[in-house]
Structure formats: C-alpha cells, structure tokens
Amino acid sequence: MDGGTHTETTGAVAGQSAAGTNVAAVGPIQWHPIALIRGSRPPTPEGDHGGDDVRRPGFALIVLNQPITHYLGIIRRVWKNAFTRIAADGGANCLYDAAGVHGDDCFDNLDVIIGDLDSLEDEARSYFEASTASKDGTEVIHDPDQYSTDFGKAVNFVRQQGTPVDIVAVGGLGGRVDHGLSQLHHLYLFQIHPRYDEGRMYLFSGESLTFLLKTGHHHIQVREDGQEDVFAKWVGILPIKEPSYITTKGLEWDVTDWETEFGGMVSTSNHVLPETKVVEVHTTKDVLFTIALRQI
Structure with a gap:
C-alpha cells in the first residue's frame, strides 16, 4: 500500500501469521485517542485490562x-x-x-x-x-x-x-x-x-498523532457520533523495528495477513473510510500507527 496503492494478500486467519506464528489471544486493546483532545477519558472496556484500569x-x-x-x-x-x-x-x-x-x-x-x-x-x-x-x-x-x-x-x-x-x-x-x-x-x-x-x-x-501498537488485536476509535471529527483520513501502519503481518478493517485499502517491512511493502497514505468509527488492526509484531489531525 505504498503511497495509497491498493495491495492485498490472502492467507491465515487473524491471530496467526502466514508463517504460523501465534500472537496474543487476549481480547482487543481499546484505544480512545479522541479523548486526548476532547478531554473525556472513557472507562476501560471489558477485555482490555480485564478489570478496573489502575x-x-x-x-x-x-x-x-x-x-x-x-x-x-x-x-x-x-x-x-x-x-x-x-x-x-x-x-x-x-x-x-x-x-x-x-x-x-x-x-x-x-x-x-x-x-x-x-x-x-x-x-x-x-x-x-x-x-x-x-x-x-x-x-x-x-x-x-x-x-x-x-x-x-x-x-x-x-x-x-x-x-x-x-x-x-x-x-x-x-x-x-x-x-x-x-x-x-x-x-x-x-x-x-x-x-x-x-x-x-x-x-x-x-499534523499527526502517532502511537505504538503492540503485538495483538487493537480497536482504535477515530470518530464519534454527533461530534466534530478531530482526525483527518490519512493513516499509516509502520513496522519500524521488525517485519510484521497485519490485518486491518475500516480502511479504504484493508489487508489480510499482509507482510510489511522496511525495504519491502509498507502501509502509508491509507484512508479511513467515511463511515468508519473504529479502525481494527491485528499485528504479529509491534508497529507504529499514525493518523493525521484536523486543524481545529
């Protein structure tokens, strides 16, 4: 997906790379980056930390x-x-x-x-x-x-x-x-x-907000009903440290068990779909997630 070009692979189901490497089987990690700007921090959903957030x-x-x-x-x-x-x-x-x-x-x-x-x-x-x-x-x-x-x-x-x-x-x-x-x-x-x-x-x-997605499954809330958008559409998922297999949902060019590495294929200039409220990312290794900000 370099430069927004659509590239998709097929392969193993989410939770396992094409090489057969199992990743964390815990529930998805919930992200609410909108709260950093809006000022409200919602309670940690069940399945994130498995109880009260300390x-x-x-x-x-x-x-x-x-x-x-x-x-x-x-x-x-x-x-x-x-x-x-x-x-x-x-x-x-x-x-x-x-x-x-x-x-x-x-x-x-x-x-x-x-x-x-x-x-x-x-x-x-x-x-x-x-x-x-x-x-x-x-x-x-x-x-x-x-x-x-x-x-x-x-x-x-x-x-x-x-x-x-x-x-x-x-x-x-x-x-x-x-x-x-x-x-x-x-x-x-x-x-x-x-x-x-x-x-x-x-x-x-x-122009952007960047954070680290650890190995596993992540839900990133990028839009809320009835509220102004704080994020623009552009998204990147970058394997800075080591190659990874990623699966995404909610982007214009979603991928399934897609190999990404520096010197190979990297996902830059992807787009959040207009109807997407939560972007889902499953990754077999740590990757950086970056999303553009609206000027507000």
Missing part, C-alpha cells in the same frame, strides 16, 4: 524542543486536559515563544522543566520560575546524565511519581531527522509490557 484519569503532558506555533489549537486543548505539564529542557522556550512573550498566559501553569538545561534560555527560565498572584513558579530540575535524552528524563520523572499514567508528548516529530527517530525510539523504549502496564505513550506533531 492508571489514573487523564495524562501527563511533555513538551519537547520543537516550535508549536503552527498548531496551537491542538496544543491548547491537550494542555488543558493534562493533569501535569512538563517541559523537556528547551521545550520551555517553545512554550514561551508561542504565548508568554506575547503576554498570553495559557501555558503559565507549567509544572516542571527538566533536562541537562543546555537549551533552556534565560528569558524563558526566568518567566516560568517567577511566582505571581495567579500561579506558582515552575520547578526547574537539572539532570546532567548524558546517557539519556531530555525526553527520556521527562518520561522517567513522570514514571517515578508512582501510579502508572499515560504520557502525551508534543513537538517530537519535526526538525532534525535524528531527533525525530529518537522520539519514535522512545515509544518502543518506554512501553515494554504487552498490555501497556507502564501507561501508554502518544506523540503529537503538527
């Missing part, structure tokens, strides 16, 4: 060091819905440039700035550290470890707070290629458990 409601927001001025509508919504807000080093500069320097206080309730602080500008630091009548000063944490990125330091800070939480990172997929690949690497690095027991991670860029 993750606390909401999510932790990490702002990375990439300009955010061209998609402030999305960022403002996500910011409002987060229960804690963290800037990874120079991410504080981006928040300040987008709002604070213009007298807009929408990002003033930044909780923490963390990193080796080699990118944090003095003006941004002074702005966020200052306490006012309407806000407490932001905590600044210097972590000099050169064997972890500022993104990694921010994730570790969130994870050390106790109860597993979901994490949303913004500004990660722009600018330098090595930085962008590093952010995708973190989706694998910080989601080891097959059922996301550590919490789930999402990457927002200016």
Whole structure:
C-alpha cells in the first residue's frame, strides 16, 4: 500500500501469521485517542485490562524542543486536559515563544522543566520560575546524565511519581531527522509490557498523532457520533523495528495477513473510510500507527 496503492494478500486467519506464528489471544486493546483532545477519558472496556484500569484519569503532558506555533489549537486543548505539564529542557522556550512573550498566559501553569538545561534560555527560565498572584513558579530540575535524552528524563520523572499514567508528548516529530527517530525510539523504549502496564505513550506533531501498537488485536476509535471529527483520513501502519503481518478493517485499502517491512511493502497514505468509527488492526509484531489531525 505504498503511497495509497491498493495491495492485498490472502492467507491465515487473524491471530496467526502466514508463517504460523501465534500472537496474543487476549481480547482487543481499546484505544480512545479522541479523548486526548476532547478531554473525556472513557472507562476501560471489558477485555482490555480485564478489570478496573489502575492508571489514573487523564495524562501527563511533555513538551519537547520543537516550535508549536503552527498548531496551537491542538496544543491548547491537550494542555488543558493534562493533569501535569512538563517541559523537556528547551521545550520551555517553545512554550514561551508561542504565548508568554506575547503576554498570553495559557501555558503559565507549567509544572516542571527538566533536562541537562543546555537549551533552556534565560528569558524563558526566568518567566516560568517567577511566582505571581495567579500561579506558582515552575520547578526547574537539572539532570546532567548524558546517557539519556531530555525526553527520556521527562518520561522517567513522570514514571517515578508512582501510579502508572499515560504520557502525551508534543513537538517530537519535526526538525532534525535524528531527533525525530529518537522520539519514535522512545515509544518502543518506554512501553515494554504487552498490555501497556507502564501507561501508554502518544506523540503529537503538527499534523499527526502517532502511537505504538503492540503485538495483538487493537480497536482504535477515530470518530464519534454527533461530534466534530478531530482526525483527518490519512493513516499509516509502520513496522519500524521488525517485519510484521497485519490485518486491518475500516480502511479504504484493508489487508489480510499482509507482510510489511522496511525495504519491502509498507502501509502509508491509507484512508479511513467515511463511515468508519473504529479502525481494527491485528499485528504479529509491534508497529507504529499514525493518523493525521484536523486543524481545529
């Protein structure tokens, strides 16, 4: 399906690759990415975690060091819905440039700035550290470890707070290629458990939302009755780490037990059908799922 070209294979039933490798037989993992933007987090459906979800409601927001001025509508919504807000080093500069320097206080309730602080500008630091009548000063944490990125330091800070939480990172997929690949690497690095027991991670860029589908069956809600669409139609399913067999339902070019790998066939520029509310993906190995955002 490169570039949206329709390619389909036939073969084994869902749950088994053409090579006969069984994948997780548990019920489908439910995804509600709309809630990140709309602000409501539905209860975990039966069959996802097999009982009450131990993750606390909401999510932790990490702002990375990439300009955010061209998609402030999305960022403002996500910011409002987060229960804690963290800037990874120079991410504080981006928040300040987008709002604070213009007298807009929408990002003033930044909780923490963390990193080796080699990118944090003095003006941004002074702005966020200052306490006012309407806000407490932001905590600044210097972590000099050169064997972890500022993104990694921010994730570790969130994870050390106790109860597993979901994490949303913004500004990660722009600018330098090595930085962008590093952010995708973190989706694998910080989601080891097959059922996301550590919490789930999402990457927002200016045009898309990206998250990791672990081996198994996934239901991704992309549309709600009576609500404005937050996603555009374009979808990609990318086997970054290793080849996989995927089966999909709800896309313009659905596939069945279709082999995908870098250097071979990859699914890019596929389309969510106009009537689709839930996209189903079954994968024999971990793959990245990315979907375009509407500018709202």
